[in-house]
Amino acid sequence: WSRWAAACPISEADVRGYLKETRHRQARMQQRTRTLVPVVPRLVAAAEDRLRQAELVLAAARETEPGQEFTAGSHRYRRTGRATSHWRPTAVFVTPLTEPETRFDAECEESNAFWT
Secondary structure, three states, X not given: OHHHOOOOOOOHHHHHHHHHHHHHHHXXXXXXXXXXXXXXXXXXHHHHHHHHHXXXXXXXXXXXXXXXXXXXXXXXXXXXXXXXXXXXXXXXXXXXXXXXXXXXXXXXXXXXXXXX
């Protein structure tokens, strides 16, 4: 089989550039981590606040009949939609009173806040 053996077509110069790029990429990621570490507590606090507010809105909206207004935290909302839905039985649609053209699903909002 030695007659068919051949040298590797990838030279040391080709590999050297790849290794250099790998080191630079790793250095950029480490620098980004060092830059963001001081901000992590504020990021976590913001995510927890968002989840807490979404849980308040969902709990209040579930206790409210469609068409009625309710307060969650310091904000006022109106529950919209039907009491039950054939297609999305868990959907709880809510409209902030300060922005009547905006409607969102409180169940979906709470789920997104939980997984953030």
